[in-house]
Amino acid sequence: MMKKLLIVDDEVEICEFLKSFFEDRDYRVAVAHDGVMAFEQVGIFKPDVVLLDIQMPGLDGLQALKKIKEKYPKMKVIMVTAVETQEKIEEAMRLGADNYITKPLSLEYLEKDVQDKIELLAKGV
Amino acid sequence: MPTETDRLNANKLDYQEVLRDVARMMVRLKRPDRLLKIITRFIDRQFGLTHTSLLVLDPRKKRYVFVNSKGSKRLPVSLVKFDVDHPMVQWFSGFKQKQPFQKEFLFLSDVKKMLSRAEYRLASNSKADQLAGIQKAMQTLKAELIVPGYFKDTLVGVLMLGRRVNGRCFTKQEVTFFQTLAHDCSMAVKTAEYNQSLVEQNQELARRLEEIERMRSKEQKTYYEIMRSLAEEVHAKEPNIFGHVSEVERLGLMTAREMGIDLSGKTKDLLSAALILHDVGKIGIPDSVLSKPGRLTPEEWKIMKTHVEKGARILEPLTDFKKVREIILSHHERFDGSGYPRGLKGDQISIEARIISVVDSFHAIVSSRCYREGRSLDFAIHEIRNCAGTQFDPVVVDAFLRALKKELQKKGEIPRSLLEYAAG
Numbered sequence: 072m073m074k075k076l077l078i079v080d081d082e083v084e085i086c087e088f089l090k091s092f093f094e095d096r097d098y099r100v101a102v103a104h105d106g107v108m109a110f111e112q113v114g115i116f117k118p119d120v121v122l123l124d125i126q127m128p129g130l131d132g133l134q135a136l137k138k139i140k141e142k143y144p145k146m147k148v149i150m151v152t153a154v155e156t157q158e159k160i161e162e163a164m165r166l167g168a169d170n171y172i173t174k175p176l177s178l179e180y181l182e183k184d185v186q187d188k189i190e191l192l193a194k195g196v
Numbered sequence: 197m198p199t200e201t202d203r204l205n206a207n208k209l210d211y212q213e214v215l216r217d218v219a220r221m222m223v224r225l226k227r228p229d230r231l232l233k234i235i236t237r238f239i240d241r242q243f244g245l246t247h248t249s250l251l252v253l254d255p256r257k258k259r260y261v262f263v264n265s266k267g268s269k270r271l272p273v274s275l276v277k278f279d280v281d282h283p284m285v286q287w288f289s290g291f292k293q294k295q296p297f298q299k300e301f302l303f304l305s306d307v308k309k310m311l312s313r314a315e316y317r318l319a320s321n322s323k324a325d326q327l328a329g330i331q332k333a334m335q336t337l338k339a340e341l342i343v344p345g346y347f348k349d350t351l352v353g354v355l356m357l358g359r360r361v362n363g364r365c366f367t368k369q370e371v372t373f374f375q376t377l378a379h380d381c382s383m384a385v386k387t388a389e390y391n392q393s394l395v396e397q398n399q400e401l402a403r404r405l406e407e408i409e410r411m412r413s414k415e416q417k418t419y420y421e422i423m424r425s426l427a428e429e430v431h432a433k434e435p436n437i438f439g440h441v442s443e444v445e446r447l448g449l450m451t452a453r454e455m456g457i458d459l460s461g462k463t464k465d466l467l468s469a470a471l472i473l474h475d476v477g478k479i480g481i482p483d484s485v486l487s488k489p490g491r492l493t494p495e496e497w498k499i500m501k502t503h504v505e506k507g508a509r510i511l512e513p514l515t516d517f518k519k520v521r522e523i524i525l526s527h528h529e530r531f532d533g534s535g536y537p538r539g540l541k542g543d544q545i546s547i548e549a550r551i552i553s554v555v556d557s558f559h560a561i562v563s564s565r566c567y568r569e570g571r572s573l574d575f576a577i578h579e580i581r582n583c584a585g586t587q588f589d590p591v592v593v594d595a596f597l598r599a600l601k602k603e604l605q606k607k608g609e610i611p612r613s614l615l616e617y618a619a620g
């Protein structure tokens with residue numbers, strides 16, 4: 072079965088870069104640029120893992136996380152944030168985020184973390 | 197149409213020109229980001245690469261981050277980092293203590309070749325692991341050539357170059373050029389860091405000095421406040437004097453203003469302080485003298501007169517108030533030279549002291565219990581006028597009475613004495 076990843080970031084370049092990074096690693100990838108679009112994509116694309124930027128205009132990452140986890144509690148969501156604000160991270164973890172990564176990020180770590188989440192899903196965790 | 201050789205020659209000249217420009221800019225630029233941007237953009241335009249990216253060490257966080265990227269396949273800036281334990285960083289850091297322009301750069305094709313050589317893998321497992329990690333990173337970032345930049349022994353940055361769009365390979369000369377640029381970038385980054393740390397040290401120093409100055413002025417302010425309340429207390433102890441330190445202050449400022457003295461900022465503060473504190477030395481006068489209801493004996497007068505020197509001494513800790521001390525010391529001098537303690541004369545006495553002399557005497561007379569309101573005002577005005585030229589500076593007296601008249605006019609109660617004054 073193909074691994075499916077949704078990348079949410081308001082910066083188009085970041086989305087494109089990560090999309091091609093994960094496509095090269097045999098993922099099917101969809102992108103969204105804000106929280107509303109992300110929530111729509113979640114319903115249509117049904118990803119295994121969501122990479123969700125916290126700082127976004129409009130519906131931000133935390134609000135999107137809340138909506139996603141309410142509707143799809145099993146979907147794995149990894150928060151991505153440019154600044155490590157402890158407050159926001161705690162809030163995200165409270166809302167059910169599966170992990171968080173701060174930018175700039177190590178691609179090796181990112182890949183491994185996404186892969187881990189896929190494996191957890193396969194095990195039914 | 198230029199031949200390929202022409203183009204190469206043109207490029208050759210261009211390199212030297214660019215390197216000179218870069219060297220010049222390095223000296224001038226305090227912040228390197230502009231220089232790094234210029235270099236990235238220059239390579240992108242000159243060589244037509246899929247991307248030109250610059251990875252720079254963030255020494256505080258011990259990691260390397262992309263700060264610039266140009267070209268159609270450019271990398272998002274600030275998204276990707278390489279930690280110091282990344283194979284590529286490890287590989288290049290292993291080149292410490294070598295001469296510059298060694299073959300430190302890596303082509304993706306060479307990495308592949310080295311990895312395929314069985315002996316390399318056997319010779320050193322860690323080197324092979326590093327090369328595998330480098331290959332993976334280069335493939336991921338679509339880099340064809342990576343060129344490290346050093347400052348002394350530190351790997352400061354890595355210039356990461358994509359494929360040439362026209363498919364041609366890099367020449368040896370071009371690689372040398374990239375090495376020089378990578379080296380210049382590193383120099384610029386490190387020089388800027390050094391400058392920045394100097395700036396920060398200076399700021400810290402300035403901040404501390406400011407703090408000391410603030411504490412000092414706070415201390416002085418507190419001292420001043422204490423002095424002020426003491427001065428009020430002193431006046432309260434004197435018999436027959438009702439009034440207030442602040443009334444003397446008000447009259448004094450009013451007179452100065454009438455004389456056209458510029459009362460902006462510090463001048464006003466000084467005059468105010470002198471007006472308020474002029475009798476503060478009376479703290480040191482025994483109550484038996486200070487509060488004595490009747491006339492003072494000559495002995496007691498002698499003691500009383502010391503209040504000017506005592507006041508000056510009390511204000512010694514207020515280093516900002518040197519001028520105030522001088523004024524206080526002179527506030528019982530007389531215009532004709534017959535005053536105390538130094539017998540100064542005319543404009544040997546500071547103008548502030550001459551003003552205090554007038555308003556202090558005036559206020560002492562009007563607030564004296566011996567006279568009824570209306571009469572005491574007329575009496576005081578006469579007294580002051582009579583002493584113009586002997587005890588008081590006539591110019592000050594004139595200004596004082598003008599100001600007083602203006603003030604009383606507003607209230608609509610001009611005493612007879614001032615009506616005459618106006619006529620005269």
Ligand SMILES: [Fe+2]
Nearest residue numbers: 474475527528
């Ligand atoms: Fe006095």
